[in-house]
Amino acid sequence: MADSEDNGLTDAARLQQPIARLLRPLVRLLIRYGVTFPALCELLRELYVNVAVHDCALPDKEQTDSRISLLTGIHRKEVRRLREAGAPVRTVPASVSRTSQIVALWLGDRRFADRKGAPAPLRRAGSPGRGPTFESLVEEVTRDVRPRAVLDEWLDRKIVSLDADGRIVLGEAAIAPDKGDERQLYYFGRNLHDHIAAAAANIVQEPAPFMERAVHYEGLSEAGARRLEALSRELAMEGLIAANREAQTLQRSDEEGRWRWTFGVYVYREDERPSSEPASGKKGARA
Template identity: 40%
Template structure:
């Protein structure tokens, strides 16, 4: 018995989706051999957890049949330690939470979306200080530790009055490859999950829309880039304020089975094809 061939349109889409990932791997020294073995592990993991027959765990033979991975490799990979989950590392989650508080809650912001510069020490700024901000999220970590890390990552800066300024309106490190890689993992994973859900199920689709043009001048692209940076960020800040308000109510109500969400926005440009001539033959 042979499995039906996958749709040609899907294979074409997968080749295109993989190109930027392969580009990243080659730039960072990830060889085909290493990636191939890692990919085997992912095939085995997904088959073992999501392609069960009822409550019964699939056998090595069944996983081998489904995935095409040799049974000896299936056994080896199933015995290996599982990879960590897709959630952001604790330090980044704490940082994102602090940025959300800073941008949305008085006295740390002038109004939602307009964070204030904060005196570094509580002895100077009291309840409107960076010390007080960190205390809102954790009593177990010193504000100076957070600040030093944010200074390293380019998220915050200190002025001559010893006030802390937020350098970005979302917690996206400007420096630090490991931290950027964590957000790459989180954002691309969740975007791909939404797209796969929409492509493979009849359930209510996740919102996933984009606009695209292919004959814009560099000047027009810059105009659009600036508009996305301003208006797109404002939209995300509005969603952030709504999510923070809803989360506070949900925590007070002690809701069961809490869920996580990701709301994203992106902009990309690259050279396009030459536009077709207008008004007749070239």
């Protein structure tokens, strides 16, 4: 990015305030989980070198230690050490991938839905009744793990429960993992990465390539904020389920490719503390 003449500030200086706001909840989380400032600095040092090596290389030119040092401000000796450590590998824990694929199929395929389009309770293989079974759902995604093992794991993690007829019912934890579930930390990193990557691309590219919007209001009562939260949760789930259903259809019919796609939503509310910032009143905005 080139230097900006607005207010006499460079782009780097103008980024500091939004970056500080972006990092504040992350720093709260790091402190709560015992990640110290020196530990974070070491992680950032490794990331700076890794990003400079893999994302900032010039075409047909060697990415030298000197250039990486110039880009990152990290000494050449440290650059050499960190380069030799290799690049981080994007990995998805097997249980996370398996669970996500099975839940996505249950939510998106009409064979496993009720008349209203919601995920239907599934019977066990051999039990009375008609329609698809939990075993057929699991086996459509993987045959490496027995459906009974998946069911036992999911019951323990409250991803599913059993109704009065012994059918298997998809629970809220399938969509919003509970604390301690490894999916929660995996999607914490994945979802925030994609949101920030979309927003960053919109800043540096013209025209902005991605949809990245939010509706926000200040000056609400607690009851009003909770009412809007409930409404937005309902609308968000409708959108996610519809998009997931279309993605399931495309995945079955589309040719194999290298592209990935994310459609995400978030809802947030808080009791704002008094600050020195000018009051914005009860006005909404989209950003």
